Amino acid sequence: MKNKGSTECRRLSLRQCARYLKKHDNYIILTHASPDGDTLGSAYALYYGLNELGKKACVICPDVIPQKYDYFARITDHVVREGATVVAVDVADKRLLGTLKDEFGDIVDLNIDHHVSNTMFAKNLYLDADASATAEIIFELLTLMRININDITAKALYTGIATDTGSFKYATVTAKTHIIAAMLYEYNINASEINRLMFDTKSKRLLELERQVLKTAEFHFDDKCMLLCVTAEMQEKTGCGGTELEGIAVISRSVEGVKAGVTMKQTGDQEFKVSVRTYAPFDASEICKKLGGGGHKGAAGATVSGSLTQAKEKVLQAVKECLEA
Amino acid sequence: MKNKGSTECRRLSLRQCARYLKKHDNYIILTHASPDGDTLGSAYALYYGLNELGKKACVICPDVIPQKYDYFARITDHVVREGATVVAVDVADKRLLGTLKDEFGDIVDLNIDHHVSNTMFAKNLYLDADASATAEIIFELLTLMRININDITAKALYTGIATDTGSFKYATVTAKTHIIAAMLYEYNINASEINRLMFDTKSKRLLELERQVLKTAEFHFDDKCMLLCVTAEMQEKTGCGGTELEGIAVISRSVEGVKAGVTMKQTGDQEFKVSVRTYAPFDASEICKKLGGGGHKGAAGATVSGSLTQAKEKVLQAVKECLEA
Numbered sequence: 001m002k003n004k005g006s007t008e009c010r011r012l013s014l015r016q017c018a019r020y021l022k023k024h025d026n027y028i029i030l031t032h033a034s035p036d037g038d039t040l041g042s043a044y045a046l047y048y049g050l051n052e053l054g055k056k057a058c059v060i061c062p063d064v065i066p067q068k069y070d071y072f073a074r075i076t077d078h079v080v081r082e083g084a085t086v087v088a089v090d091v092a093d094k095r096l097l098g099t100l101k102d103e104f105g106d107i108v109d110l111n112i113d114h115h116v117s118n119t120m121f122a123k124n125l126y127l128d129a130d131a132s133a134t135a136e137i138i139f140e141l142l143t144l145m146r147i148n149i150n151d152i153t154a155k156a157l158y159t160g161i162a163t164d165t166g167s168f169k170y171a172t173v174t175a176k177t178h179i180i181a182a183m184l185y186e187y188n189i190n191a192s193e194i195n196r197l198m199f200d201t202k203s204k205r206l207l208e209l210e211r212q213v214l215k216t217a218e219f220h221f222d223d224k225c226m227l228l229c230v231t232a233e234m235q236e237k238t239g240c241g242g243t244e245l246e247g248i249a250v251i252s253r254s255v256e257g258v259k260a261g262v263t264m265k266q267t268g269d270q271e272f273k274v275s276v277r278t279y280a281p282f283d284a285s286e287i288c289k290k291l292g293g294g295g296h297k298g299a300a301g302a303t304v305s306g307s308l309t310q311a312k313e314k315v316l317q318a319v320k321e322c323l324e325a
Numbered sequence: 326m327k328n329k330g331s332t333e334c335r336r337l338s339l340r341q342c343a344r345y346l347k348k349h350d351n352y353i354i355l356t357h358a359s360p361d362g363d364t365l366g367s368a369y370a371l372y373y374g375l376n377e378l379g380k381k382a383c384v385i386c387p388d389v390i391p392q393k394y395d396y397f398a399r400i401t402d403h404v405v406r407e408g409a410t411v412v413a414v415d416v417a418d419k420r421l422l423g424t425l426k427d428e429f430g431d432i433v434d435l436n437i438d439h440h441v442s443n444t445m446f447a448k449n450l451y452l453d454a455d456a457s458a459t460a461e462i463i464f465e466l467l468t469l470m471r472i473n474i475n476d477i478t479a480k481a482l483y484t485g486i487a488t489d490t491g492s493f494k495y496a497t498v499t500a501k502t503h504i505i506a507a508m509l510y511e512y513n514i515n516a517s518e519i520n521r522l523m524f525d526t527k528s529k530r531l532l533e534l535e536r537q538v539l540k541t542a543e544f545h546f547d548d549k550c551m552l553l554c555v556t557a558e559m560q561e562k563t564g565c566g567g568t569e570l571e572g573i574a575v576i577s578r579s580v581e582g583v584k585a586g587v588t589m590k591q592t593g594d595q596e597f598k599v600s601v602r603t604y605a606p607f608d609a610s611e612i613c614k615k616l617g618g619g620g621h622k623g624a625a626g627a628t629v630s631g632s633l634t635q636a637k638e639k640v641l642q643a644v645k646e647c648l649e650a
Contacts, residue, residue, distance in 0.1 A: 167492045168506070169524060171517035175510035181493070182503035192496035196604070199494060200579050204548070207539060207580055214536040219529070254525050255532055279521070 033098025041160025135160025154187035358423025366485025387423035460485025479512035
């Protein structure tokens, strides 16, 4: 099997993956850009696990780690890059390494992931597309390796699983997901506090932004499509931006009867970042492909240029084609 | 032990509770008023379970059952009231029987509940205050009684547990909660669809109401208290009311730094239903007691009379005393 680069990508079993990790001593663990709870939780759980084995490791994130993850994402040791074993977690494509792509994109030794869309850019890959989160895989890996899990590792793992499943709500959840959660409850994880931080805490300014965004709500195609706009002005006036805006896309799919929720976030004078959320059988990645983007079946994105009116028109045309197909 | 009425209340073990249910043949199962997923899920799971044993049973709800529960809450058989065994589920106090209180308040034979505040109004009580939901207890009961659980029973149980824990987010969740969820995944429950219905689907009109409510947001006491108002006018203009407004109270506690979220819903010209949501160590039931109401540590309610300004003043005074205590 070939990846998109020129190197071979070897698919590992979980056991082979465990053996691989036991064999080396210096690890650089990479997360994807715009880090979420799963890539961070997986990276840190692996970091703490490798530490337990007496190995050197560090976590490198392409972007600043949001403060809300401070309860498990601590500053890690320094590892000399030369000769280190590079492990990526939850990274489906080397482009998702963002600012780290040039340095690490072609030299990832091991990738541990759960995205079915994984482009096999690493030399070795453990992929379990049935796992609800990469953190679910890391839990199995640590268990298989008989590595002691401590409270902070358990917090990191719980965070990865809870955030990537929308708190156990998504179709990706299985009995195994709940069993792992039950096992993590044996540690002092204070899950309700994690959930409060991850799901139920927003800033005052975000509340104000949401209020303004709700005013822009438009319904199209017999109310099957809801469209929300986050203009540059709203972002400036409220001071909201970046990963803080993640939750808006969820709102776009939350109304009864809506099959495709669209959020258009202005990122430049004539540029909009479009997030699409769909319910089956509609495929968000199909809509975004038409716009030059991509993603998952339920959640995808693209960048569209033009004035707001022009961009809207392009997006709605793509949604229409998909809803009619 | 005496309950607030004059009859004795006998505390049962789970095994005694199971034996009790095996002994009788005609059951009337009561839910609490303003029914939620737990009281309904528990009632219907018990109903299906008793049916499996060949017993006659019916579910009676003091209010209309919201349509969104249609996937498990079907019309039940008719049971002649005279001589029937009356079982209440998830009913902490006979007042919560609402319109059924007069008929059934003093003749509940068995109450199955998880509220620590249970007033022991029934003749027999199985209370497990460590259960995250009454549905968790019903699952244990059906298992202990070796009653076959089928898909619809599993859906009812999952609904009860998921809704009463805010989708596994609250502090009441334990390892056991997740293990039961894992076991329910063995059935064809389509959990993600249940979660979509329960948590991520709102009407267009509710979206509009939420937007209007966000405009009323006030912050008090160094932003430790957030106050939202749902005026009669908003309810009329949008057409929103009843259980549809449940989710608003959650918003009131969702802002960073807020320890006490208050929602004031106008229910009359000079009357407001107040919902309080707090984070530990602050106790919502303490705040509501001062206003003549009550409830749980994290969520409580009261009815306050006066103009909006007067009512606000009373409520804020109660919040202040609690925050300062």
